[in-house]
Every structure is written in C-alpha cells, then in structure tokens.
Amino acid sequence: MTRGFYIGRFQPFHNGHRNMVARIADDVDELVLGIGSADDSHTVRNPFTAGERIMMITKSLVDTDLVTYAVPIEDLERNSVWVSHVQSMSPDFDVAYSNNPLVIQLFREAGIEIRQSPMFNRDVLEGTEVRERMITDGDWQSLVPEAVVEVVDEIDGTERIQMISDTDSNGV
Numbered sequence: 641m642t643r644g645f646y647i648g649r650f651q652p653f654h655n656g657h658r659n660m661v662a663r664i665a666d667d668v669d670e671l672v673l674g675i676g677s678a679d680d681s682h683t684v685r686n687p688f689t690a691g692e693r694i695m696m697i698t699k700s701l702v703d704t705d706l707v708t709y710a711v712p713i714e715d716l717e718r719n720s721v722w723v724s725h726v727q728s729m730s731p732d733f734d735v736a737y738s739n740n741p742l743v744i745q746l747f748r749e750a751g752i753e754i755r756q757s758p759m760f761n762r763d764v765l766e767g768t769e770v771r772e773r774m775i776t777d778g779d780w781q782s783l784v785p786e787a788v789v790e791v792v793d794e795i796d797g798t799e800r801i802q803m804i805s806d807t808d809s810n811g812v
C-alpha cells in the first residue's frame with residue numbers, strides 16, 4: 641500500500657489540480673491533500689477558507705478510485721521546520737507531489753521522495769487566472785470541476801472575491 645501527499649493552496653481547486661490527482665492515482669492507493677495556507681482566507685490571493693477548500697476537493701474527487709484525506713496545514717514563519725510541521729499534521733506518507741520549487745527543495749532536504757508532474761494547460765489552468773476571471777465576471781467555470789462551481793455558488797464566492805478585490809491591495 642502506497643500513500644502520497646499533495647500540497648497546494650487550491651484557491652480554488654481547478655482542472656490542473658484535478659488532472660494532477662488523476663496522474664497521482666496511477667502511482668498510489670491513498671492520497672493526502674494538504675490544504676496549504678490553511679489559516680488564510682478572505683484575501684484576493686486566498687479567498688476561500690480551509691473548510692470551503694475541503695468541500696471543493698471532497699466533492700470533486702467523489703468519483704476517483706483513490707482513498708483521499710484533506711488535511712489543513714497552516715503556514716509557519718520558519719521554512720526550515722515546515723516539513724516536520726506537515727508530518728505532524730498528516731497521516732504518514734511515502735512520497736510527496738509538488739511542482740512548487742520551494743516545496744520540492746524542503747522535502748528533498750528532509751530526505752522525502754518528491755515527484756513532479758507536467759503542467760496541464762498552464763496558460764489558463766492557474767489559480768491566479770481563475771480568480772482574475774471571477775473578479776471580472778469572465779468564464780472561470782470552464783476551468784474548474786463542476787463540483788467547485790456548485791460550492792462557489794453556495795458560498796457566494798464570486799461576490800466575496802469581487803468585494804475583497806475592491807479593498808485588498810495585495811493583488812490577485
């Protein structure tokens with residue numbers, strides 16, 4: 641039995657993430673999805689709470705063969721102890737997945753196997769692009785699983801991000 645760990649902010653969970661999970665499913669039996677920056681929400685870069693992101697992920701992955709767990713991971717001031725922090729919150733895992741250079745470096749230094757995947761259609765499958773389209777009333781729905789559209793609608797997510805973008809000067 642192999643268990644993987646895939647960390648991301650998932651703001652929101654989009655089709656690039658969904659494709660990455662499908663690819664990871666070829667390697668492992670179980671997958672822990674780490675909800676990064678779990679303590680952040682209601683900003684333009686991190687509009688959704690950890691709980692809302694867990695809803696998006698759980699509902700998007702109901703039809704996968706994998707056993708999945710979503711675990712919130714708060715940010716820390718110290719990168720040097722971040723991997724230990726992740727391990728303290730997550731079920732044990734054999735291999736980690738990320739395309740983020742800092743995350744890759746930190747897992748490597750901790751002696752944990754880390755695998756990257758190709759980027760899927762990265763010109764549009766990017767959280768920043770999805771959030772930008774939400775703010776400008778563009779077509780963000782085609783970039784995310786149907787279940788994410790339903791969750792964003794349930795929580796009035798586009799109204800939230802549009803309101804925040806008027807007051808949060810930190811950009812998308």
Ligand SMILES: Nc1ncnc2c1ncn2[C@@H]1O[C@H](COP(=O)(O)OP(=O)(O)OP(=O)(O)O)[C@@H](O)[C@H]1O
Nearest residue numbers: 648649650656738739740759760762765766767768
């Ligand atoms: N289109 C994609 N194909 C494959 N992997 C992706 C894709 N988009 C993001 N990832 C990877 O998924 C992980 C989590 O990504 P993250 O939640 O930061 O999304 P993002 O699209 O990079 O978002 P943002 O634009 O908000 O920074 C990272 O390792 C990231 O490189």
Ligand SMILES: NC(=O)c1ccc[n+]([C@@H]2O[C@H](COP(=O)(O)O)[C@@H](O)[C@H]2O)c1
Nearest residue numbers: 647648649676677715716718719722740
């Ligand atoms: N020191 C830290 O808290 C630390 C270090 C590396 C990554 N992270 C987090 O891991 C996640 C990585 O996900 P992304 O690949 O989506 O950026 C982010 O939430 C990021 O904040 C945190």
